[in-house]
Amino acid sequence: MAKKSAGKKGGSKEILIVGSKMKEVVKSHGFMSSGDLIEALSEKVHHLLTEATGRAKANGRATVRPNDL
Numbered sequence: 574m575a576k577k578s579a580g581k582k583g584g585s586k587e588i589l590i591v592g593s594k595m596k597e598v599v600k601s602h603g604f605m606s607s608g609d610l611i612e613a614l615s616e617k618v619h620h621l622l623t624e625a626t627g628r629a630k631a632n633g634r635a636t637v638r639p640n641d642l
Contacts, residue, residue: 624641625641625642628641
């Protein structure tokens with residue numbers, strides 16, 4: 574089950590990233606990942622999805638599509 578992260582900005586959002594998969598990708602490029610990378614990446618995904626839902630709504634759709642990203 575995904576963990577919730579208490580953000581430094583006061584909010585608490587669910588982690589949307591699979592940590593082990595994220596680490597595999599970073600490691601495959603020859604790097605290590607810091608402990609807080611998963612929270613930062615998840616926050617970025619939350620932001621992308623918020624923007625995408627806004628675009629879908631602005632276009633009169635209830636479905637978010639890849640082009641909304």
